[in-house]
Amino acid sequence: MKNNFLIVGLGSAGQRHARILRKTYPSATIFVLRGNHIRGLIAPNLSYENFDLDPVEHYRLKEVRCVAEITDTVDLTIIATPPNSHCTYAFDSWEISKRLLIEKPLSNHIDDCRDLINRVELNPIPILVGYQHQFNPIFRSVKEKFLNPSISWKTLNFWFQEPLTEMNPFRDMAAHHLAKSESGSNAALTLSHELYFLLELLASHEHTIEVESLYSITWENVFDTAKLQGSANISGKGEMRISGYLSYANEAKRRGGVLQSEENSVRWNMFTKELRVGGAPVEKFDFSADTLMELQLREFMTHESFDQTLRERLSRAAKIVEMTCDRTTRNAKH
Numbered sequence: 001m002k003n004n005f006l007i008v009g010l011g012s013a014g015q016r017h018a019r020i021l022r023k024t025y026p027s028a029t030i031f032v033l034r035g036n037h038i039r040g041l042i043a044p045n046l047s048y049e050n051f052d053l054d055p056v057e058h059y060r061l062k063e064v065r066c067v068a069e070i071t072d073t074v075d076l077t078i079i080a081t082p083p084n085s086h087c088t089y090a091f092d093s094w095e096i097s098k099r100l101l102i103e104k105p106l107s108n109h110i111d112d113c114r115d116l117i118n119r120v121e122l123n124p125i126p127i128l129v130g131y132q133h134q135f136n137p138i139f140r141s142v143k144e145k146f147l148n149p150s151i152s153w154k155t156l157n158f159w160f161q162e163p164l165t166e167m168n169p170f171r172d173m174a175a176h177h178l179a180k181s182e183s184g185s186n187a188a189l190t191l192s193h194e195l196y197f198l199l200e201l202l203a204s205h206e207h208t209i210e211v212e213s214l215y216s217i218t219w220e221n222v223f224d225t226a227k228l229q230g231s232a233n234i235s236g237k238g239e240m241r242i243s244g245y246l247s248y249a250n251e252a253k254r255r256g257g258v259l260q261s262e263e264n265s266v267r268w269n270m271f272t273k274e275l276r277v278g279g280a281p282v283e284k285f286d287f288s289a290d291t292l293m294e295l296q297l298r299e300f301m302t303h304e305s306f307d308q309t310l311r312e313r314l315s316r317a318a319k320i321v322e323m324t325c326d327r328t329t330r331n332a333k334h
Contacts, residue, residue, distance in 0.1 A: 003028040004072050006097070008089045009080035010034035010055055012168055013103050013130075015042050017078045018059040020294050031070055032061040033089075042170055044290065049170040067092045076301065079103060082177040087112040090127075091119065099126040101300060104196075106317045113318040120314070124306035128296070129317035133193035134200060135295040137285050138268050138275050145266050145277065146201055146259060152237040156201075157244070158257030160194045164219065164248040178248070179219045192246045194257070195228075195323075199316045207232035209242065211323060217249035224249045226324075 003025050007014050010032055021030055040051035041058050056063050064070060067089075077097040079089045086102050087109075093100070106113050106129045120127055133139055146153060164173045173179060198209070209230035214223040228244035255270040268275040273285045303310055 004031070004074040005029070006031040006033065006067070006070060006074045006077040006093060007061070007080060008033045008067075008077065008093065009103075010039055011037075011080065012042050012046055012170075014078070014080035015039070015055050015059070016044075016290065016293060017080060018055065018061060019044065020290060020297055022059050024294060024297060029072075030059065030061050031064050031074065032056060033064050033067065046168050046170055067096065070096055072096075073098060075099065076101060076297075083108045087116050090116060094119070094123070094125070097125060099128075099300065099303065101128050101130060101297075103130045104317070105129070106314075106321055108321065110318070110322050113321050117314065117318060120306055126300065126303040126306055126310055127314055128300050128303075128310060129314065130293075130296065131193055131196040131313075131317065132289075132292040132296040133197065134313075135292050135299070136193070136270075137287060138270065138273065139193075139197050141275055141283075142257070142259060142266055142268060143197075143201055151261050151264055153234065153240050153259055153261050155260045156198075156232075156240060156242045156257065157260075158194050158198070159245040159254055160192050161245070161247045161251050161254040163250045163253070164224070165250060166253070167248070179222060192320075194244065194246065194255075195320055196316060198242070198244070199319060202232050203312065203316075205232045205234055207242075209323070215249075217247070217251070219249070225251075 005021055005025070005028055007017055007021070007030065010018070014032075014034070018030065018032070021028065034056070039055065040049045041053035041055045042049045055061070074093075074097055076099045077090075077093045079086050079093075079100065079102045081089060081103075083103075083105050084107070086105075087107050090100055090102055106116070116127075145151075164176065164178055167173065168176070207230060209228060212227045212229045215225040216222055217225050225247035226245075228242070228246070230242040232240045232242060234240050253271060256268045259266040264278050266275065266277050273287065274282050275285070276282045
């Protein structure tokens, strides 16, 4: 049976989805709603944008001007627009979609998240927010070691430092929505796969995570840097202290973490794709953004209903927005 898909938004994220869909489903019909913001073909490594090449033609997409033009049911709709429009497009495409994949963050307004959660409980379809690093083999390895019943972990420190100016080298990021107050405030937190992973890691443990401080270091009127502190009560093992530093200001690149017990440690580096347990040899991993997105797509397409796994993932994504969307609400307690 031939598959139908819809992509809303054709920036760097939308084009990556188009590339993965076309590779995975070569004969599928892929509709695209890109609006008035026309982009050229963006290189897979984000190094350049070629305005002489149209991504609609390159990926063999079928352009529509509005969702109402699509009369067939689509197997999956992907929302890859700025976050303040995510829920609007999700609601617009709800009735024609078997599944919805919304790029991170779910929104930058907690009320939108609550409206969407209410909608999916009343009219359930599978929904996933695109924190695709949940399929990252390094994160999965860290989680496996964290769950080792014989080790009492005492501290967890993590950091994400990647300048916004280097995230999409093909364009001037000063004009990007993340550099602006409306959709950029607290984005260092809402975009962070590390924060999502932390919430996943601690899902079955009582914990408190506090956004200790927010800073505007590089981008005016935008909290581009955040410090987190917290603790977790690990059943039968006592308390584990947590600290995190998340930033897309113009600082040195660093992304990784350390999980420490009295006698053991796990250290990982996402930029070098390495992990080391104690004094053991460094373990190297081989993956790319496309690899993780393809794993996410294949796994999500197996979900036929809004099951408990998807409910927990959606709740996690909404919690990140709740922690960060309001400048005066900075605590998450469970």
